[in-house]
Amino acid sequence: MTLFCIFGNPVSHSKSPLMHNSAFKAFGIKSCYTRYSLNDGNRLKEKFFELKLKGANITVPYKEEAYKACDEIRGIASKIGAVNTIVENNGKLIGYNTDASGFLESIKNFEFKNALILGAGGTAKAIAEIFNEKNIEFAILNRSEKRLDTFKKKGYKCYSWEKFEIKHFDLIINTTSAGLDNNSLPLKEDILVKLFESAKYAVDVIYAKNTPFLALAKKLGLTAKDGEDMLLYQGVLAFEIFTDFKYDKKDISKYMRSGLKSL
Ligand SMILES: NC(=O)c1ccc[n+]([C@@H]2O[C@H](COP(=O)([O-])OP(=O)(O)OC[C@H]3O[C@@H](n4cnc5c(N)ncnc54)[C@H](OP(=O)(O)O)[C@@H]3O)[C@@H](O)[C@H]2O)c1
Numbered sequence: 173m174t175l176f177c178i179f180g181n182p183v184s185h186s187k188s189p190l191m192h193n194s195a196f197k198a199f200g201i202k203s204c205y206t207r208y209s210l211n212d213g214n215r216l217k218e219k220f221f222e223l224k225l226k227g228a229n230i231t232v233p234y235k236e237e238a239y240k241a242c243d244e245i246r247g248i249a250s251k252i253g254a255v256n257t258i259v260e261n262n263g264k265l266i267g268y269n270t271d272a273s274g275f276l277e278s279i280k281n282f283e284f285k286n287a288l289i290l291g292a293g294g295t296a297k298a299i300a301e302i303f304n305e306k307n308i309e310f311a312i313l314n315r316s317e318k319r320l321d322t323f324k325k326k327g328y329k330c331y332s333w334e335k336f337e338i339k340h341f342d343l344i345i346n347t348t349s350a351g352l353d354n355n356s357l358p359l360k361e362d363i364l365v366k367l368f369e370s371a372k373y374a375v376d377v378i379y380a381k382n383t384p385f386l387a388l389a390k391k392l393g394l395t396a397k398d399g400e401d402m403l404l405y406q407g408v409l410a411f412e413i414f415t416d417f418k419y420d421k422k423d424i425s426k427y428m429r430s431g432l433k434s435l
Contacts, residue, residue, distance in 0.1 A: 175224060176205040176414060179216060179238070180231035183207045187432055188229055191407045192414075194431025195424050201415065213237030217265060220258065227259040227414040229407075235269075235294050242267030251301045253322075254294050257410040268413055271295065272302035274406030275377070278397070282373050284342035286310060290358045291348035292319035292330070295377050299345060300328055311341070313359070315348075333359070338366050344389070346376040351383030358385055368392045379403050404428055 178188045184207065192205035208223065210216060213234040220228060220241075230238040235254035239245065242255055242265045249255050249269035257268040275298065287303065289296050292314035300323060303310045311329040313336055314320055323330045344367055350358040357364055365388070368374065374389030379399035389396040408424045 174203045174226040176203060176227045176229075177208045177223065177225060178205075178229040178231060179208050179210045179219070179234055181209050181211065181233065183209045183231060186231060187403065188231075188407060190431040190434060191404065191428040192411060192431075194434065195411055195419075195427040198423075198427040198430075199415075199419060203414075210234060217241040220260070220265065225260065227257070227410075229410055230256050230258065232294075239267060241265060248272050248298075248301055248305065251305075252294075252297050254297065256406065257413055259413050268410075269298060270406040270409035270413070271402070272298040273409055274404075275299050275402045276302050276306070277405040278399075278401035279343070279373070279375060282343060282395075284373060286341050287343040287345060288313055288341040288367065290314075290344065290346045292323060293347065295347040297322070299347060300326075304328070333363075336363070338363060340370045341367065342371055343373040343375065344368065344371050346374075346378070346383070346385045349378070351376070351381070351385050352378050355384050357388065361388075364388060365392065368394055373397075375399075377402055400432070404432060 178186050186207055189205045189207060196203045216237055235256055238255040239253055245267045247268055249267055252269050255267035255269055257270050258265050286309040289299055289310060289312045292312055296312060312323050313331050315333055317332045320330045346358045348358040350356045368389055371394055374394045374396040376383050376386050377399040386396045407428050411424050
């Protein structure tokens with residue numbers, strides 16, 4: 173029996189165990205996936221080995237600590253500077269970031285030319301890097317200046333609320349936590365309404381909630397979706413890594429979605 177877990181704090185709300193255990197069961201793999209609430213991100217590597225894990229996912233607020241804990245970083249994670257998936261290989265920790273590709277997969281049916289990312293935290297970084305890699309035009313809009321520094325250094329278009337002038341974007345993405353456990357919008361309402369009036373799509377990375385951002389987008393007639401598909405696809409990509417790419421993505425996706433819907 174191999175063991176996997178999700179590290180985070182808080183982590184009790186995480187749906188990753190439901191998704192991964194559902195797929196393990198459906199494929200007949202003798203593995204179990206659990207949650208671990210970590211108090212100190214610096215102890216992630218120590219805990220990983222103490223629990224004798226084969227792999228793990230990492231959620232808020234430890235993705236950057238996870239990046240530092242890895243012996244080797246693969247793929248886009250090195251550009252993002254954050255890891256959400258770790259697998260053990262010959263005593264070494266190999267780190268990946270599946271949030272970025274998971275997000276892109278979740279919007280694969282959208283036809284858009286440019287996007288505005290609201291927020292400048294870890295999720296915004298992941299989306300910005302995959303957009304940059306795929307030559308998708310984007311800009312970042314954040315409440316304050318400080319977190320924009322890393323984006324500015326890379327030459328990405330970014331604005332604080334103070335310096336932003338309204339222009340057209342096909343897709344507006346909320347990566348802030350506004351609306352997660354309150355009823356706030358990620359941006360002043362009059363500005364958001366103007367952006368929505370000329371946009372086609374709105375995506376909130378928060379899942380399982382009709383946030384004020386999504387409610388407003390729907391009211392104004394946009395195609396709107398929450399972060400459930402992003403959650404699903406980042407999980408599918410992590411499962412592929414955990415199981416060494418032995419299983420068909422469509423099957424993994426089907427079994428994980430049924431796990432997600434099982435509550
Ligand atoms: N669906 C999925 O699979 C998935 C995956 C990853 C993350 N998520 C979700 O994504 C969200 C963000 O995670 P993260 O790790 O990127 O967060 P983070 O690193 O903490 O970044 C938070 C960002 O949100 C901004 N912000 C926070 N509250 C705000 C408010 N009330 N109004 C305007 N801006 C506000 C902050 O602006 P300042 O710089 O001004 O403070 C900052 O730029 C969380 O809700 C998380 O659950 C979902």
